[in-house]
Amino acid sequence: MKKLALLASIMLVFIACNKENNDVAGLQLTGNIKGLSQGKIYIQKIQDSTLVILDSIIFKGKDTNFESNIALDEPEMLYIFLDRGQTNSIDNNLPFFAEPGKMELKTTLKQFYADAKITGSKNHELLQKFNEMNQKFTTENLTLIEKRLNNEFNFNQKTADSIDAAYEKLLIRKYRFAANFAATHGEYEVAPYIALSEIADINISYLEEVAKKLSPKVANSKYGKMLTKHMEERKANK
Secondary structure, X not given: OHHHHHHHHHHHHHXXXXXXXXXXXXXXXXXEEXXXXXXXXXXXXXXXXXXXXXXXXXXXXXXXXXXXXXXXXXXXXXXXXXXXXXXXXXXXXXXXXXXXXXXXXXXXXXXXXXXXXXXXXXXXXXXXXXXXXXXXXXXXXXXXHHHHHHHHHOOOHHHHHHHHHHHHHHHHHHHHHHHHHHXXXXXXXXXXXXXXXXXXXXXXHHXXXXXXXXXXXXXXXXXXXHHHHHHHHHHHOO
């Protein structure tokens, strides 16, 4: 009987340890910024249209690893700002879709944004996928801008009209892609975030379709509530 009781106690301790290791309260962000011997990073979020600092970490010497524990109740966009000290660079901001639990960031000082690899968040993974697919619209838009500028040197109205028509078609395809992507991934908080950040001014019927596809959990999330409020305000201001 005593052996059974002892075995049960050991099993309870084992289960408790496993739970402690897997269920991290808030966000536990670890990472490495290769090449950063001196500088500081700020982890921030947007609150009432203002960037608020959640944590800051100083780098000195050869250790380029870091760890930050942040109170986070639900998936949310956060931002890492790199203060390089005396080195000036525009490559200092890194947005990421954080989730409660363990996440990891690996990047370099040389290409802080471009080299960033972030793991541990399904929402961030989906946001990256969206951004990669959305990039083709940005590329097409740059091509149209170049054509428009070239046409200014030897202006031709027919060419200008053609460029304008192509731009309108591009915009429609871009908006429809964003709406469809959001509606397809309604079980993740990235869905209402994309609707708000990419297509907030689209025909409201598209936003309503996205809202219908949101799971109850996502609909009740920060961005789910913001999407509902945004649609209500648009309807009220018709």
